[in-house]
Amino acid sequence: MTYNRPLGQSLDGNMLKNTNPMEIGHFINGKYVKGTSGEVFENRSPVDGSLISLVHEARQDEVDQAVMAARRALKGPWGKMSMAERSAILYKVAEGIEARFDEFLRAECADTGKPWNMASHIDIPRGAANFKIFADLIKNVPDEVFDMPTPDGAGALNYAARGPKGVIAVISPWNLPLLLMTWKVGPALACGNTVVVKPSEETPTTTALLGEVMNAAGVPEGVYNVVQGFGPESAGAYLTSHPEVDAITFTGETRTGEIIMQSAAIGLRNISMECGGKNPALIFADADVDKAVAGTVRSAFVNCGQVCLGTERVYVQRPLYEEFIAKLADQARQLVIGPPDGKGVSMGPLISLEHRNKVLSYYEKAVAQGADVVLGGGIHSAVEKFPGGAWIEPTIWTGVKDTDAVMKEEIFGPCCSVVPFDDEDEAVQRGNDSEYGLCAAVWTENLSRAHRVAAQMDVGLVWVNSWFLRDLRTAFGGAKQSGIGREGGVHGLEFYTEHKNICIKL
Ligand code: NAD
Numbered sequence: 001m002t003y004n005r006p007l008g009q010s011l012d013g014n015m016l017k018n019t020n021p022m023e024i025g026h027f028i029n030g031k032y033v034k035g036t037s038g039e040v041f042e043n044r045s046p047v048d049g050s051l052i053s054l055v056h057e058a059r060q061d062e063v064d065q066a067v068m069a070a071r072r073a074l075k076g077p078w079g080k081m082s083m084a085e086r087s088a089i090l091y092k093v094a095e096g097i098e099a100r101f102d103e104f105l106r107a108e109c110a111d112t113g114k115p116w117n118m119a120s121h122i123d124i125p126r127g128a129a130n131f132k133i134f135a136d137l138i139k140n141v142p143d144e145v146f147d148m149p150t151p152d153g154a155g156a157l158n159y160a161a162r163g164p165k166g167v168i169a170v171i172s173p174w175n176l177p178l179l180l181m182t183w184k185v186g187p188a189l190a191c192g193n194t195v196v197v198k199p200s201e202e203t204p205t206t207t208a209l210l211g212e213v214m215n216a217a218g219v220p221e222g223v224y225n226v227v228q229g230f231g232p233e234s235a236g237a238y239l240t241s242h243p244e245v246d247a248i249t250f251t252g253e254t255r256t257g258e259i260i261m262q263s264a265a266i267g268l269r270n271i272s273m274e275c276g277g278k279n280p281a282l283i284f285a286d287a288d289v290d291k292a293v294a295g296t297v298r299s300a301f302v303n304c305g306q307v308c309l310g311t312e313r314v315y316v317q318r319p320l321y322e323e324f325i326a327k328l329a330d331q332a333r334q335l336v337i338g339p340p341d342g343k344g345v346s347m348g349p350l351i352s353l354e355h356r357n358k359v360l361s362y363y364e365k366a367v368a369q370g371a372d373v374v375l376g377g378g379i380h381s382a383v384e385k386f387p388g389g390a391w392i393e394p395t396i397w398t399g400v401k402d403t404d405a406v407m408k409e410e411i412f413g414p415c416c417s418v419v420p421f422d423d424e425d426e427a428v429q430r431g432n433d434s435e436y437g438l439c440a441a442v443w444t445e446n447l448s449r450a451h452r453v454a455a456q457m458d459v460g461l462v463w464v465n466s467w468f469l470r471d472l473r474t475a476f477g478g479a480k481q482s483g484i485g486r487e488g489g490v491h492g493l494e495f496y497t498e499h500k501n502i503c504i505k506l
Pocket residue numbers: 171172173174175180198199200201229230231232233235236237240251252253254256257259260274275276277307308410412438478482483
């Protein structure tokens with residue numbers, strides 16, 4: 001297998017063709033279709049810029065068709081199924097992903113350039129797990145019942161009845177494409193909704209491939225639909241402003257979230273927003289330094305730093321500061337940078353040349369604002385073997401000020417600034433000094449400190465002596481400009497269901 005080959009299996013009779021380059025269409029009402037405009041855009045490899053696929057761009061027509069197919073499906077067999085039947089079908093979807101693991105793996109690695117090792121341990125298994133967890137959960141959630149007194153003494157019983165919210169628009173990003181898209185599609189379908197997904201223009205393939213898996217699992221037509229395209233004046237904007245969409249769930253940049261909220265305001269549609277981060281790690285002098293270093297190498301550099309939960313600000317208590325920096329730089333130097341199928345590769349390229357230029361502009365700003373470069377700072381030499389690829393060096397800075405751009409703005413690249421602090425209050429205050437509030441990592445062997453500090457962080461998620469350790473039953477989401485609402489476990493039910501109170505006078 002090589003990272004840049006199209007899907008290895010013939011997919012006759014549809015728009016996910018095994019041609020080179022692949023041709024990827026929309027998935028509407030159970031079928032792959034071309035766009036009526038005939039317009040296609042190029043999906044290029046982050047590794048070497050080679051053409052992976054030609055993708056049909058959705059216009060208003062295809063978005064209308066997808067949304068109306070999703071609306072009809074609400075009243076069709078899907079709407080009439082019992083929870084147990086729906087749950088059994090979602091299990092088959094998960095098994096379908098597992099059965100075609102290699103195809104999903106190749107497609108995801110080709111679109112993103114990420115190492116096979118990462119995608120095969122995280123992205124693809126989570127794609128399947130996201131269906132299983134919600135298929136199980138939906139059958140086991142207790143809901144509220146209130147027995148109330150009435151003046152005549154007979155009483156009344158209140159209970160919650162939950163139904164689907166309707167047609168859900170899912171707008172997803174490119175960094176963990178299958179994982180983050182199914183993280184929303186799983187609960188949406190488990191709750192009986194239908195969906196129209198708009199994957200990132202950078203990563204169309206696994207979302208498209210999932211259409212075949214849905215059909216094979218017996219998901220009725222119109223329940224899962226995909227429109228391909230861009231955001232503004234394209235599929236994303238048409239979908240989020242469509243009046244027949246009942247709710248919008250979005251993962252992506254905060255600024256995009258603001259635009260989508262304006263569309264959602266028309267018709268008072270519900271929203272769920274998982275947005276950007278500028279996450280701190282607080283490393284106390286009583287931490288296990290080797291574990292803290294290994295954890296920070298992971299949180300700063302995995303997926304080439306393109307994880308919303310990634311650590312870009314590292315605060316280290318002064319007695320540990322010099323040792324920590326030396327060890328962090330030493331481990332970061334050992335990252336093996338190369339294409340997805342390269343031997344021992346632990347870091348790939350950034351998603352695109354455009355994104356690489358953005359990250360490089362921060363590398364330049366850091367130096368211009370007086371940072372000391374401990375490691376990296378430029379384009380990685382892999383570019384010599386793979387010209388046209390979005391290669392970049394893992395980078396560590398010291399000597400930055402809290403007001404510098406690299407300490408304030410989300411970079412979304414493989415880089416972090418390491419700064420010293422003196423005491424706990426200072427660490428908490430500086431860790432919270434951000435317009436974002438997605439997550440924090442706290443490294444300490446002192447249990448009381450762990451609880452004390454975790455309680456004071458203005459974020460949606462705190463990891464103590466770990467990072468990105470996920471139990472899918474827990475609430476996931478951010479504070480401040482990192483998002484609105486929580487998904488995961490029972491927490492997404494408020495978003496994905498309409499809660500009806502039924503009061504029976506006895
Ligand atoms: P992005 O906001 O550029 O794009 C996300 C999606 O929104 C894409 O599908 C894009 O086409 C679409 N879009 C863009 N403009 C739109 C518009 N006007 N209307 C409708 N849709 C539109 O984000 P990205 O670059 O794909 O992803 C990186 C960002 O996502 C980072 O900021 C990262 O922190 C964030 N992110 C957050 C989480 C989380 O869980 N909080 C997870 C992953 C990524």
